Amino acid sequence: MPDKANSLTIGGLAKAANVHVETIRYYQRRRLVPEPERPPGGIRRYGPADIERLMFVKTAQQLGFSLVEISDLLQLEDGAHCQEASALAEHKLRDVREKIDQLGRIEKVLGEMVEQCHAHPDNITCPLIASLHEGGNGGNDQRERT
Amino acid sequence: MPDKANSLTIGGLAKAANVHVETIRYYQRRRLVPEPERPPGGIRRYGPADIERLMFVKTAQQLGFSLVEISDLLQLEDGAHCQEASALAEHKLRDVREKIDQLGRIEKVLGEMVEQCHAHPDNITCPLIASLHEGGNGGNDQRERT
DNA sequence: ATTACTTCCGTAGTCAGCTACGGAGTCAAG
DNA sequence: CTTGACTCCGTAGCTGACTACGGAAGTAAT
Numbered sequence A, B: 001m002p003d004k005a006n007s008l009t010i011g012g013l014a015k016a017a018n019v020h021v022e023t024i025r026y027y028q029r030r031r032l033v034p035e036p037e038r039p040p041g042g043i044r045r046y047g048p049a050d051i052e053r054l055m056f057v058k059t060a061q062q063l064g065f066s067l068v069e070i071s072d073l074l075q076l077e078d079g080a081h082c083q084e085a086s087a088l089a090e091h092k093l094r095d096v097r098e099k100i101d102q103l104g105r106i107e108k109v110l111g112e113m114v115e116q117c118h119a120h121p122d123n124i125t126c127p128l129i130a131s132l133h134e135g136g137n138g139g140n141d142q143r144e145r146t
Numbered sequence C: 001a002t003t004a005c006t007t008c009c010g011t012a013g014t015c016a017g018c019t020a021c022g023g024a025g026t027c028a029a030g
Numbered sequence D: 001c002t003t004g005a006c007t008c009c010g011t012a013g014c015t016g017a018c019t020a021c022g023g024a025a026g027t028a029a030t
Helices: A010-017 A021-029 A048-062 A067-078 A082-119 B010-017 B021-029 B048-062 B067-078 B082-119
Strands: none
Touching: A010 A021, A010 A048, A021 A048, A048 A067, A048 B082, A067 A082, A067 B082, A082 B048, A082 B067, A082 B082, B010 B021, B010 B048, B021 B048, B048 B067, B067 B082
């Protein structure tokens, strides 16, 4: 595993990945990110790979994954045995596709709403809730109300 | 907004929406879901619209929205004035599209991984982290890849 | 080699989002 | 008209994910 230039201290890493130092330590305790060797009586150093990993954790969180789930995903990144890995990957893939699907429905309805608002600026409602269980149908329902 | 048959007690509603009774009460306190009138010295009744609303909250949570954000989204559902509503909708639309984009990248890499595993079942790693900033879209975030 | 800033590490506190508890009231069934 | 399940309501406790605190020790610039 190549670290090009592990030159950052934990403070620099935190700045680079846009998280707090204490968050990094917390993730180290949780084994979400590796804790590099401490040179005898010295200070740990970090590199670009650590920045990436932290940013991945943050992004995955925004997508609704818990730290436990993220740790699963990172096991795939880190290389696991194929059998278990592929089972996990397939499971996560279903999760991800469902999320994409639901977000797609929300996107559609929000988009329609914005258009409607531009078209005639009255009061308007947005059938967001209904969007989530509209069957695979791509039906264009544009219900409006004043 | 017509409720066809508001016949459920809070317990039935909880079962129907697959949440705990106490969660419903909590959401009522937070004004995420309405608290129906209590008939003098009686018990509140709920209908299908309440089930839908609860399920929407749960789904949105799994997609990474906080309860505050969900309450914003529900304001759109409930009908707000066009000007503010459309600003909010546009903002949320950007959020949603970004989430879809990121999930799409993760999906792609997970999918590839599953295939690879089926192809030759050795140890394998999955460039999940890198997937999130693979160019091709969105534009303004760059970091050179090796 | 003194000063000012970090790092390190452990423990404790915070905030969001529930979840449990307890006592009084309601209601359908027997 | 009692029993047992459930509702109502307030308050307290819990879990996940941080965030803050404090003291010793490392490090960089003067």
